[in-house]
Amino acid sequence: MNQLLRKHSLEVEKILAKYPPDQKRAVVMPLLHLVQQEDGFISRERMQEIAEIAGITTTEVASVVGFYTLFHDAPGARIKIQVCTDVACDLRGAREYLNGLCSQLGINPGETTEDGLVSIEEVKCLAACDHAPMFQAHIGDALEYHENQTVERTLDWLKSMIASMKSPASAVEKKTTDDGGSHE
Amino acid sequence: MSDLFLLRHRTIAGLNQLSIYLENGGFKTWKKAVTAQKPEDLINEVKASGLRGRGGAGFPTGVKWSFLPNNIWPHYVVANSDESEPGTFKDREILEYNPYQFLEGLMLASYAVQAKDAYIYFRGEFWQIARRFDERIAELTASGYLGDHLFGTDYSLRIHTHLGAGAYICGEETALLESIEGRLGQPRLRPPFPAVEGLFGLPTVINNVETLTNLPVIIGEGAARFRSVGTEKSPGTKIFSLSGRVKKPGNYELPLGTTFRELIFTHGEGIINDAKIKAIMPAGASSALIPATDVALDTPMDYESVPALGGQLGSASVIILDETVNISDLVKDTVHFFKHESCGKCTPCREGTYWMSCIIDRIVSGKSKKEDIDLLLTVARNMQNKCFCALGEFSTTAVVSAIDKFRADFEARLES
Ligand SMILES: Cc1cc2nc3c(=O)[nH]c(=O)nc-3n(C[C@H](O)[C@H](O)[C@H](O)COP(=O)(O)O)c2cc1C
Ligand code: SF4
Ligand code: FES
Numbered sequence: 290m291n292q293l294l295r296k297h298s299l300e301v302e303k304i305l306a307k308y309p310p311d312q313k314r315a316v317v318m319p320l321l322h323l324v325q326q327e328d329g330f331i332s333r334e335r336m337q338e339i340a341e342i343a344g345i346t347t348t349e350v351a352s353v354v355g356f357y358t359l360f361h362d363a364p365g366a367r368i369k370i371q372v373c374t375d376v377a378c379d380l381r382g383a384r385e386y387l388n389g390l391c392s393q394l395g396i397n398p399g400e401t402t403e404d405g406l407v408s409i410e411e412v413k414c415l416a417a418c419d420h421a422p423m424f425q426a427h428i429g430d431a432l433e434y435h436e437n438q439t440v441e442r443t444l445d446w447l448k449s450m451i452a453s454m455k456s457p458a459s460a461v462e463k464k465t466t467d468d469g470g471s472h473e
Numbered sequence: 474m475s476d477l478f479l480l481r482h483r484t485i486a487g488l489n490q491l492s493i494y495l496e497n498g499g500f501k502t503w504k505k506a507v508t509a510q511k512p513e514d515l516i517n518e519v520k521a522s523g524l525r526g527r528g529g530a531g532f533p534t535g536v537k538w539s540f541l542p543n544n545i546w547p548h549y550v551v552a553n554s555d556e557s558e559p560g561t562f563k564d565r566e567i568l569e570y571n572p573y574q575f576l577e578g579l580m581l582a583s584y585a586v587q588a589k590d591a592y593i594y595f596r597g598e599f600w601q602i603a604r605r606f607d608e609r610i611a612e613l614t615a616s617g618y619l620g621d622h623l624f625g626t627d628y629s630l631r632i633h634t635h636l637g638a639g640a641y642i643c644g645e646e647t648a649l650l651e652s653i654e655g656r657l658g659q660p661r662l663r664p665p666f667p668a669v670e671g672l673f674g675l676p677t678v679i680n681n682v683e684t685l686t687n688l689p690v691i692i693g694e695g696a697a698r699f700r701s702v703g704t705e706k707s708p709g710t711k712i713f714s715l716s717g718r719v720k721k722p723g724n725y726e727l728p729l730g731t732t733f734r735e736l737i738f739t740h741g742e743g744i745i746n747d748a749k750i751k752a753i754m755p756a757g758a759s760s761a762l763i764p765a766t767d768v769a770l771d772t773p774m775d776y777e778s779v780p781a782l783g784g785q786l787g788s789a790s791v792i793i794l795d796e797t798v799n800i801s802d803l804v805k806d807t808v809h810f811f812k813h814e815s816c817g818k819c820t821p822c823r824e825g826t827y828w829m830s831c832i833i834d835r836i837v838s839g840k841s842k843k844e845d846i847d848l849l850l851t852v853a854r855n856m857q858n859k860c861f862c863a864l865g866e867f868s869t870t871a872v873v874s875a876i877d878k879f880r881a882d883f884e885a886r887l888e889s
Contacts, residue, residue: 309673318638357658358639376559376754381716413814414558415598418790
C-alpha cells in the first residue's frame with residue numbers, strides 16, 4: 290500500500306484536484322514538496338510512491354529531483370544556511386559576510402558543522418538584493434528569509450535556534466524574520 | 474513620488490488584508506467586468522493602454538491576448554512569479570504587500586480570454602508567499618469573488634498555485650509550462666507559441682506579476698489615465714529595482730522614461746562614499762554593461778531608449794557599479810550564474826558557459842596571459858545566435874560588452 294497516499298490522502302486529493310484528470314503527471318512537484326516538508330529529503334521509497342500516484346516511472350521522478358536545486362535526495366544539516374553571493378549581493382559585501390560567518394563556525398562553504406547541526410552554502414539571487422547580505426534558512430519544513438545581516442546578528446540568531454532545538458519544551462519558531470527589511 | 478499604480482501599499486497601510494483592499498475599491502473592477510462587460514471590451518482597453526509586458530520582453534499585452542484562437546478550448550492564464558533574474562526584487566514586493574491587486578489583475582486577464590482555470594507559478598524560494606496565496610484564494614472563494622457562477626453569471630474561475638524548486642530557467646515561459654506539467658524545466662521549440670499550444674497543449678496566456686498588477690488600473694480607471702504617465706511608446710509606470718553600489722537600494726515606481734540619473738542620484742541618493750559611478754547594468758545579470766557617461770545617465774529608461782545605448786530595459790533591474798569594482802569580478806559572477814542555471818538541453822550553452830567559467834576564473838585569479846581575454850571573447854561570440862533559448866544568449870551579453878568597454882580591468886588581472 291502506498292504510504293504517502295494513506296498518510297496524506299486529503300492533501301494528495303487536493304493536489305490532484307489542481308490539475309486536469311488526464312494530466313496527472315503535474316502532481317510530481319507538489320508531491321515532492323509535500324514529502325520534503327515532512328522528511329527533510331526525498332528517499333527512493335517516496336519517489337516510488339510519487340511515481341505510482343503520478344503514473345510515471347521512478348526514474349522520471351528521480352530526474353525531476355535531480356534537476357531542481359531545492360529538492361534533496363539525502364538528509365542534510367538541521368539548519369541549512371544559504372547565503373546569496375550573486376551579482377548584486379556581492380557588490381554589497383555578501384562575500385566578506387560569508388567568509389566571516391564560515392570562519393566563526395569553522396567550516397567552508399558547502400560543509401556541515403561536526404555536530405551535523407549547521408551547514409552553509411552559497412546560492413544564486415533570492416530576490417532580496419536591496420537587503421544584502423542575506424541568507425535563506427531551511428529548518429525542518431520551513432524556509433525563511435533573513436535580510437540585512439551581519440556576522441554577529443546571524444550568530445546570535447543561530448545560538449537561539451540551536452538552544453530552542455535542544456530544549457524539548459520550546460518548539461522551533463517558524464516565521465520569517467524581516468530584520469529591518471521593511472518597505473516604505 | 475508621482476502617481477503610484479502598483480506600489481499603492483506604500484501609501485495605504487494594510488493593503489495586503491482583504492478588508493482594507495475592499496475598502497479602497499478593490500474588486501469593484503472585477504465585479505463590473507464579469508457582470509457588465511464583454512471579454513473584448515477588456516482586450517480593447519488593454520490594447521488602447523499600450524501596456525507592455527514587464528517580465529522582460531516588453532511585448533504589448535493586449536495584442537498577446539488576442540492571439541488565442543477562439544475555436545480551441547479551454548484557455549489558461551499563467552502568472553509568472555518565478556522572479557529570479559539577479560538584481561530583480563519587484564514582484565516579491567507586490568506579492569507580499571499588494572497581493573490582491575495582482576490577483577484582481579490575474580482574474581481580469583482570465584476573464585478577458587475566458588479562462589476558467591488560472592495558475593500562479595512561484596519560484597520555490599517563495600514558499601511562504603505561496604502558502605499565503607493559498608489562504609487568500611480560499612478567502613476569495615469563500616467571499617464569492619472566485620469559484621462557480623460568479624455574481625450569478627455563467628462565468629466560473631479557479632486559481633491554483635504551483636511551486637517551482639530552484640531553477641532560473643523556469644522563468645522562461647515554455648520551461649515554466651514544462652515545469653507545471655511535472656517535467657524538467659527545459660524550454661520548448663517555438664512555434665507553436667503558448668498562445669496556441671501552451672499549458673497541457675492548450676491556448677495559454679503567460680504574463681508577469683507586474684504586468685498583471687497594472688490591469689485593475691487600466692480597466693478600472695481607463696487607458697487614458699494609464700497613458701497620462703510615461704511616454705507615447707512606453708506608457709505607464711515601471712518598478713525599477715535599484716541595487717549595487719548606491720546609497721539607497723530598493724524598488725522605485727517611476728514613470729517610464731525617467732532618466733537613469735534621476736533614479737540613481739535622486740531616488741538612490743548617489744553612490745556609496747560618493748565614489749565615481751562606472752557602469753550600469755539596466756536588466757540584471759542578463760544586461761550589457763553600459764559605461765556611465767553623461768549621455769547614458771541622461772537617457773530615459775524606456776523600451777526604445779535603452780536599446781539605443783546598446784542595452785535592454787528587460788525587467789528594469791538596475792545594478793550600479795562604481796570605480797571600486799573591477800569589471801572582471803562582476804563578469805565572473807554573471808558567468809557563474811549562467812553556468813549554474815543552464816538547463817543543459819543544448820550544447821552551445823551547456824559547454825559554452827562551462828568554458829567561459831573556467832577562463833574567467835583563471836583570469837580573475839591572476840594566472841592568465843593576454844590570450845585568455847581573447848579566448849573568452851571568442852567562446853562568447855561563438856555561442857551567440859546558436860543557443861536554443863535566450864538564456865544562452867544572455868550569458869554572453871555581459872562578457873562581450875565588458876571586454877569591449879572595460880578591457881583594461883581584465884588586463885590589470887593578467888600574470889605580470
Ligand atoms: C531565461 C529567461 C528567464 C526569464 N525569467 C522570467 C521571470 O523570472 N519572470 C518573468 O515574468 N518573465 C521571465 N522571463 C520572460 C518570460 O519568458 C515571458 O516573456 C514573460 O513572463 C511574459 O510576460 P509579460 O509579457 O507580462 O512580460 C524570462 C525569460 C527568459 C528567456
Ligand atoms: S540555451 Fe541554455 S538554458 Fe536555453 S535550452 Fe540551451 S542549455 Fe537550456
Ligand atoms: S543578488 Fe542576492 S538576492 Fe539578488
